[in-house]
Amino acid sequence: TQLLEQSPQFLSIQEGENLTVYCNSSSVFSSLQWYRQEPGEGPVLLVTVVTGGEVKKLKRLTFQFGDARKDSSLHITAAQPGDTGLYLCAGAPQINDYKLSFGAGTTVTVRA
């Protein structure tokens, strides 16, 4: 059983469309991170959110941390084929806790 539940598992959209990936848990996290992983590579950190209600923007990507610090979302505006990849959320239960729990991931495919 995953501590962090990601949805949807798969997402296939046309270039230019928007998409949202969700990461939910019944547990509280001191911080939550989003990674993107491409085939044959390790995950690359996109963002870390630490404050409940926090919203961070990274170009066309918007990340939100729930008020209760139990959930998060990743929204991509005007998706491009380069956004294709496996998106993973990961949570640290406590500060200074390096034992990250990962969601199962969302495979995003953006068609040209």
Added chain:
Amino acid sequence: KAGVTQTPRYLIKTRGQQVTLSCSPISGHRSVSWYQQTPGQGLQFLFEYFSETQRNKGNFPGRFSGRQFSNSRSEMNVSTLELGDSALYLCASSTRLAGGTDTQYFGPGTRLTVL
């Protein structure tokens, strides 16, 4: 700065054998964590080493072990390999700053196949 390097990138072993994987962290990083990634279970935490000491451990059997050297390089060992150990093994390094979150930088992984 060079990234996290892992060797070998690919490995094929048979059941019952043992294997050692190596990870060199980013220069200056003293924390190394190991993860196992499989299609069924996703990314699961194995253990973390900092200053040559294991600081955290996941829920894996004792066949999985690791160590860290004085130069922060780390190795993980899996003994008596089983088919279910086939996975991508990822190593991540960080500075392990006190008092807050810390970015973990992942290597490309070692793809282990057990036949």
